[in-house]
Amino acid sequence: MKITVVGAGNVGSTCANCIAQKELAKELIIVDIKDGLAEGKGLDMWQAAPINYYNTKVKGVTNDYTATAGSEVVVITSGLPRKPGMSRDDLIATNAGIVKSVTENVIAHSPNAIIIIVSNPLDVMTYAAYLTAKKASNKIFGMAGVLDTARYRAFLAEELDVSPKDIQALLMGGHGDTMVPLPRYTTVSGIPVTDLIDEDRLNAIIERTKFGGGELVNLMGTSAWYAPGAAAAQMVEAIVRDQKRIFPVCAYLNGEYGMKDIYLGVPVKLGKNGIEEIIEVKLNESEMAMLKDSAESVKSIMKVLDDMNIID
Ligand SMILES: NC(=O)c1ccc[n+]([C@@H]2O[C@H](COP(=O)([O-])OP(=O)(O)OC[C@H]3O[C@@H](n4cnc5c(N)ncnc54)[C@H](O)[C@@H]3O)[C@@H](O)[C@H]2O)c1
Numbered sequence: 065m066k067i068t069v070v071g072a073g074n075v076g077s078t079c080a081n082c083i084a085q086k087e088l089a090k091e092l093i094i095v096d097i098k099d100g101l102a103e104g105k106g107l108d109m110w111q112a113a114p115i116n117y118y119n120t121k122v123k124g125v126t127n128d129y130t131a132t133a134g135s136e137v138v139v140i141t142s143g144l145p146r147k148p149g150m151s152r153d154d155l156i157a158t159n160a161g162i163v164k165s166v167t168e169n170v171i172a173h174s175p176n177a178i179i180i181i182v183s184n185p186l187d188v189m190t191y192a193a194y195l196t197a198k199k200a201s202n203k204i205f206g207m208a209g210v211l212d213t214a215r216y217r218a219f220l221a222e223e224l225d226v227s228p229k230d231i232q233a234l235l236m237g238g239h240g241d242t243m244v245p246l247p248r249y250t251t252v253s254g255i256p257v258t259d260l261i262d263e264d265r266l267n268a269i270i271e272r273t274k275f276g277g278g279e280l281v282n283l284m285g286t287s288a289w290y291a292p293g294a295a296a297a298q299m300v301e302a303i304v305r306d307q308k309r310i311f312p313v314c315a316y317l318n319g320e321y322g323m324k325d326i327y328l329g330v331p332v333k334l335g336k337n338g339i340e341e342i343i344e345v346k347l348n349e350s351e352m353a354m355l356k357d358s359a360e361s362v363k364s365i366m367k368v369l370d371d372m373n374i375i376d
Pocket residue numbers: 070071072073074075076095096097098101141142143144145146155159162165166181182183184185186207208211239286287288289292
């Protein structure tokens with residue numbers, strides 16, 4: 065198994081480190097455009113192998129995609145992160161071109177790879193990569209829901225003073241302020257969360273989750289990486305170990321939830337074939353309205369991508 069992570073910045077290197085520590089690959093290649101950065105991080109991670117006891121051979125390269133040839137899974141994290149005062153959507157002007165050129169290079173050397181996009185604005189960057197790669201949509205999708213759900217679960221665990229391991233939750237929609245956490249599909253070891261927390265506290269947690277990325281941007285001056293890197297690596301694990309995990313993933317919809325030709329966060333089954341099933345949970349009227357609202361917001365950024373005219 066050979067895995068590539070493109071982007072050796074905060075998220076890419078954290079993701080690569082998780083992949084190595086979980087021994088998900090025999091060979092792990094990290095690529096970055098910045099001279100020496102990926103080589104240095106790859107070498108540093110390889111030197112951690114005798115300490116952390118993993119066999120994954122990590123190597124970094126500067127923009128040399130021949131080294132990535134034959135990768136089975138590729139994670140694309142290249143692109144600018146936002147700064148305080150910016151929205152994720154503000155990144156489209158720079159990141160669309162980066163995601164396009166990186167996807168072309170990835171596909172040229174690993175035509176059969178399953179590709180996971182992380183770069184923001186996530187839903188539209190995933191769509192841009194899909195249009196560029198021209199591959200089946202079950203093999204190209206985005207990471208956001210695993211992260212957003214993890215934030216929601218972490219906040220709930222803290223509020224209820226229980227283990228984060230025992231919180232199961234579902235969150236749908238775009239990776240932006242219109243994301244849709246679903247209390248009806250949130251449990252603590254099977255107990256409905258609504259039985260354990262009052263409505264006001266739950267609503268406050270939902271609001272904090274929606275703006276969870278921005279909270280960290282304001283604290284750090286750049287965006288998060290530990291949870292995002294771990295979330296992408298968890299998706300890689302589900303694929304390489306054929307775990308059939310059910311995760312919220314930014315997936316291409318072709319009629320599911322009454323929507324077509326859009327990438328949006330929905331629950332899917334992830335296994336060795338990538339997205340093996342899109343699960344259509346029953347949404348009530350208000351949940352469906354929120355999902356549609358989120359889709360409209362993603363569509364408005366798809367229109368910006370279209371107007372940029374950079375993808376055939
Ligand atoms: N989907 C999510 O949930 C999620 C979570 C966190 C961050 N992100 C996004 O991930 C991206 C990366 O965030 P980060 O914090 O790692 O940023 P970062 O600045 O630390 O790293 C980005 C890296 O991409 C590299 N890069 C730029 N252009 C490249 C190219 N053409 N080829 C190869 N490498 C290139 C840069 O040199 C840099 O090292 C951002 O767009 C950020 O918004 C998404």
